[in-house]
Amino acid sequence: MLSSHLMTEMSLTADRLIVIGRGRLIAQTTIKDFLTGGPGNFVQVRSPQASALAALLEARGVTVARQPGSALRITGATSDAVGELARVNWLTLQELSEHQTSLEDRYMELTSDSIDYRTAQGAPVPVPCLDVG
Numbered sequence: 001m002l003s004s005h006l007m008t009e010m011s012l013t014a015d016r017l018i019v020i021g022r023g024r025l026i027a028q029t030t031i032k033d034f035l036t037g038g039p040g041n042f043v044q045v046r047s048p049q050a051s052a053l054a055a056l057l058e059a060r061g062v063t064v065a066r067q068p069g070s071a072l073r074i075t076g077a078t079s080d081a082v083g084e085l086a087r088v089n090w091l092t093l094q095e096l097s098e099h100q101t102s103l104e105d106r107y108m109e110l111t112s113d114s115i116d117y118r119t120a121q122g123a124p125v126p127v128p129c130l131d132v133g
Contacts (some may be wrong), residue, residue: 017034044067045071046070047095053086061076
């Protein structure tokens with residue numbers, strides 16, 4: 001078991017983690033599940049046929065946000081699933097990349113109600129501590 005406030009150390013060392021805030025259990029899970037459960041995860045796609053790809057994804061219940069140019073920000077599907085859908089429909093992809101929230105960002109999101117200290121402007125002061133087992 002290791003307790004640390006160094007998020008990089010935790011992401012490289014731990015397989016499972018426990019997050020405690022104000023004496024209560026907030027999360028007990030694997031690092032992978034902890035990170036994939038956050039809203040900061042998405043797939044970025046650029047394609048000259050972005051509209052056609054967006055329609056195919058939306059028909060499958062995937063959330064698609066159109067970005068400037070020919071880019072799409074996709075949540076609710078993996079990059080493998082998006083790539084395969086494009087391939088079977090003969091759609092060209094110029095970019096296909098997964099974006100995952102950081103351990104620190106996910107931690108701050110989950111513990112925002114457990115922050116004990118705030119700046120004069122009301123912003124939370126991070127005092128992270130992850131207990132890892």
